Amino acid sequence: MKKYLTVLLTLMASILLAFTVNQKTTLAATTTGGVNYSISPELPDNQAAKNIGYYDLKLTPGQKETIKFKINNTDGKNHTYKVSINRAATDINGVIDYNDHGVQPDSDLQYDIEKLVTYPKEVAVAPKSSKEVSIDLTAPKGDITGELLGGIFVQENNQINNDEKLPKGVTLRNQYNYVLGLQIQTNTNPVKPDVKLVKAFETDNNGQISVDAKLDNDVPTLEKQVSVDAKVTPRNGSKVLLKSYKEKMPMAPNSYFDYPTNVNSVTGPSKNKRLKPGKYTMYVDVKANNGQNHWNLKRNFTVTNKEIAKINHKNPNRSMDLWIILGVILALLIAAGFVIKRYRKNRK
Template sequence: MKQFKKLWLVGVSLLALPLMMLMTQPHSVRAEKVNYAVTPIYPANQTDPNLGYYDLKVKPGQKQTVSIAVQNSGSKAAQVDVTPTTATTNDSGLMNYQPSDKAKDSTLKYAFSDLMSGSQRVTIPANGSQTVTFTLQAPKADFAGKISGGFYVSEVADDAVTKSLSGKGATLTNRYAYVVGVVLHQDGQPTVKPSLRLQAVKPGLVNAHTAIIANLQNTHAESLGEMDIKAEIRKVGQATVLYQNHQQGLQMAPNSNFNYGINLKNKPLKAGRYQLKMTVKGNKGSWVLTKEFTITRQQANKYNDKAVELPKTNWWPYIIIGLLAVIILFLIWLLWKRRKHDEDETK
């Protein structure tokens, strides 16, 4: 679980006001200093105090408190939100611990956020610290594998920033967040390895570019790291590779899924029957997955029309050729009409 060995900082830029206002009104940029930090407070059932994240061995039905310390090194009080979150996999192929509206995976039996008490907003005094405590209720039944999640700690937006965003000037500010990972597991349970399944495959757009989107699912309660994915797309029954893609360093959370995008490199989608082959290698196994899928003419036209940087058909040559054809046919008709008229006069 290398992704838990450190706290990472997430910079989120907030920018408001329409483009025209940005072009006509003065705006300022605030460089924010990170004045707070977080430290896990390990309970007695922590397996290793040197991990940098919570690795808790729990028993069925166990109820306990889990605490995290937030330090404020700034000269004024700060407010932060501390939110327990369930680990998911984002569409970049990375484990994600941010609060998300993404639907739970169909194979996820125990979501970490459902086992913890709710989010808390706390005020940290200047040059002080605050301990934030949550209640963990472990599943009543035995479970194999791991339940993964984290504490997402984010600063509350400054009222002055909010007001400036709604005023005439535009303000760009940075907001930061820390994540401390949490893993729950039980003793005496069978070893679980990740298991991948290729679900729906369909045409679409990725960053406004034509793509084939394949939903990849990890159906077991174990994470997968160091993923190397090679994707190849062929027409059904043919050997020629039409599109291919290769990505490295991806991850998947336990019992999660994500949409893996295969960029067509500004080539238009074409209707037909295709086969996707994905070769996946990771630190806990390897898989070869295949699935056939169809691109309809309606889908191809829909996404090709919306795609950027896609060569568009130049209709002018066809229009000119069509007009020339009509003119030529008209002239032929006139010549035929005149010849017929001349023949009638000579009779």
């Protein structure tokens, strides 16, 4: 009898432990290694704005210009560096981002800064020395209304050494890069701001489920001091299911901005929250340029069973775990009672 009870109790403990382990959040530490290189701009004489650390060029249509910067290798070894000119984008946090090449622009982009430049894609720099890098730029033959905004992205190759032993508890390895801003104009004529709501959709990002409003700044000008007040309701209903507000954000010229309204939290009591399949409406109130421009936008969207299944596959819904545990415990207790009853009956 004692043997049976021991087996049952061990099984119960194993099941409870399995559920506990599955619900733990994996924490990752990062390395804090130093950076052994830097970059420095050599600003040209025709720089429009002085005393700044990036390129602000006023050009004439068709003008050719060469801009230069230095990569400074402070290490005792030879290194190579990746160089790219990237068009400005707006990331999910409402921050201007220059890190990715070939990001999808909005459909009204007339001139792509990435296609107006030629430059070396890789540069080698000897130990304890600097190397000058030249970028040849040709302004469009047509007049640029507004500005073209991009960044000169520089990153050391082979920063990560997978053979290097990490300190105990460290699971991530950092990579570092530098970006020099690059803005091109041919005139300073004002551009009328315009922001559109292209679509609304449910998505997930590293465990954070959200309904994103794909906003489109479809003119070649940087929208400043942008605030977004978003809410989600059932379609043809007034009850607010989700809401979000954020302010003091920029939007890059001719770029999309996926503004998130969170459905769940990564941890805590609402981490397993989900939208039910159905039809919804997202309302977005956008203000820009210190409130001088204002848009009230609206877009219907649908959440399907297929979309929810895809999200749940990446981020399992653990809300039923407690009931499963209680059910298993109840089943084990019933089994234990049956074993005890049978044992007593056989002893008589």
